[in-house]
Amino acid sequence: MSLLLPSFPFAQQAQIIRSNQRDLFQVSSLREQTENVLRAWLGTRWLSRWDKEIEFIVKAGYYSLTIGRGTQTLGEEYTGIWLHSSHNDRRPSPQLRAAMILLPTLPPYIAARWGSSLPQSSMLRRIPSFIEILSEINLAIFYLRGTYYTLGRRVLGLHYISSIPENPNSRPPSYSLLGILIGVRLIYRLINFLRSGNSTTEKSDNQNGKQIVDGTQETYIDDISVSSLLSAPSPEDQPPLPAEEDQRTALDVAQIPEDQRAGRSCTLCLEERTASTATECGHLFCWNCIVGWGREKAECPLCRQSLKLTRLLPVYNL
Template sequence: MSTTLPSFPYAQQAQIIRSNQRDLFHVSSLREQTENVVRAWLGSRWLSRWDKEIDLLVKVAYYGLTVGRATQTLGEEYTAIWQQSSRTELWPSGRIRAALILLPTVPGYLAEKFAPSLSQGSVSHRVLRTLPTVLEVLAELNLAIFYLRGTYYTLVKRLLGIRYISSMPDNPNSRPPSYSLLGVLLLFRLTYRFISYVRMLRTSDRTNAARKEVTDDTQETFVDDRPISIMLSQTHPEEKPAIPAEEDELTILDVAQIPEELRASRSCTLCLEERTASCATECGHMFCWDCIYGWGREKAECPLCRQSLSLAKLLPVYNL
C-alpha cells in the first residue's frame, strides 16, 4: 500500500490580496493602540520624536510573532493560505523568515532616520535620500507583474522565492477574478512617472546652468539680515534644551508674578511643561512653538482635536 503526501493548489490572487489587506489592518490597529499607550504614559512630544521607532517595533513584533514562529499571519489564516518556498516546496527556513521580517522594514527606517544627519552632497546622503523612492518604484513594478501573473505579491517575496499555497481546493465550476487591467494601468503610471522624471532632470540641468552664469557661488543669501547658511545649520527644534518659562524671551508676561494656580493652566500638552514661545493653532489650541512645530512635521493634524494642522498658519501669542 503506497501513500502519497497531499498536494495543495497555489493560492489565487484574490486570496493573497485579501490576506495582505487584513494584515495591514491588524498592523495599523496594533500601532494605534501602541501609540495611545505611549501617549498616555510618556506624552505626545515623546511619541512624535520616536514615531518611526514605534512603527518599526510594531511591524517587527507582529510579523515576528507570526512569520518568525513559522505560523500563519492573521491575514493568511483568514484566507486559508500558507507560505511556501518555490525552491524547496517546503515552509521557509529560519533565515528566510528572518529576511521576510527585516527586509521590508529596516532599510526604509534606516534611510529616514540617518539621511538628515549626513552631510549634504555626500554619496551616502544621496543614496539614503533616493532609496525610499527607488524601493517605491520597484514595489509598484512588482505589483504590476503580480496583477498580470499572480505569483509574488511583494518585492521581498519575489527576491526570496516565497509564494502561497491554499488549503481550499479549486472549484472547477468557477472562474477566479482577473486583475490584469490593474497591472496594465500600473505599467502606464510607471511609464508616465519615468517620462516626468526625465523631463524634470532636463529642466533642472538647464536651470542650474543659467544660475551659474548669473550668480557667484561665493555670494551669501540673507533673509531679514540673517545668512541662509546659519539658518540651515540650526539645531532641530526637538533637540533644543528646554528653557524655564521665566527665561522665555518670546512672551511679554512677567511669568514669575503669575500665581501658581494660574501657571498650572499654561502647561503644554505635548511636553507636559509650562509653555514657552506660545503659539495657537487654527483650531484654537495652544502649545510651545518647538513642540507643535516638531509634531506638525510628522503629522498634519492637531494632537488634541485631530483637525488639520498647517505650520504656515500657526499664530504666535506673546501675552498668554
C-alpha cells in the same frame, strides 16, 4: 499501494491581496493604540521625536509574533493561505523568516531616520527611490502573473499556497489591467526622466529665482534653498526648550513665582509651556505640542472640540 500526499494549490491573487490589506489594517490599528498609550504617558513631543522607532518596533513586533514563530499572520489566517519556499518546497526556515521580518521594516526605518542627513549629491539618497521603482515593477508583474506580491518575497523565493481547494466551475478575478496601468505609469516616468536629463543646462535663471547646483536645478525662496527647508529637522523633533529661554513670550519667566509657574505646564508634554498657544476652545499648550497633536487628530486633547491648525492663536503674555 502507495500513499499519495495531499497537494495544495497556489493561492489566488484575491487571497494574497486581501491578506496584505488585512495585515496593513492590523499593523495600523496596533500602532495607533501604542501611540495613544505613549502619548498619555510621555506626551506628544516625545512621541513626535521617536515616531520612526515606534513604527519600526510595531511592525517588527507584529511580524515577529506571527511569521517569526512560524505561524500565519492575521491576514493569512483570514484568507486561508500559507507561506511556502520555492527552493525546497517546504515551509520557510528560521533564517528566511527572520529575513522576511527585517526586509520590509529595517531599510525603510534607516532611510526615514538618516536619509535626510545625507548630502544631496550622495548616491545613497537615491536608493529609496530605486527600491520604490523596483517594488512597482514587481507589483505590475504580480497583477499580470500573480505569484509574488512584495519585492522581498520575490527575492527570498517565498510564495503562498492555499488551504482552500480550487473550484473548477468558477473563474478567479483578473487584475491584469492594474498591472498594465502600473506599467504605463512606469514608462511615463521613464520618459519624463530622460527628457529632464536631456534638458538640464548649466546656466542660472535669476529672474525665476532658480540656480543650478551640481548639475541639478535648485529653487530658492528668500535666498534659502528649498532642499534645505525640506531637509531641516522638524521643530517637534527638537529637545524641549527651557521656559527661561523662550523667545516667544513677553514675560520674564525667571521672575514668576514658583507656585504660579507650576500652573503653566502643558498637558501634552507635561513641561512648562513655551511659545504658548491658545485653541478656539480656550485651552493653552506649547506651539509644537498642539501642532503635532493637530496633525494627527483634529480635536482638542482636553475637551475634544474641533481643532483647526489655522485657528491657533499664539499668546505672548501667558
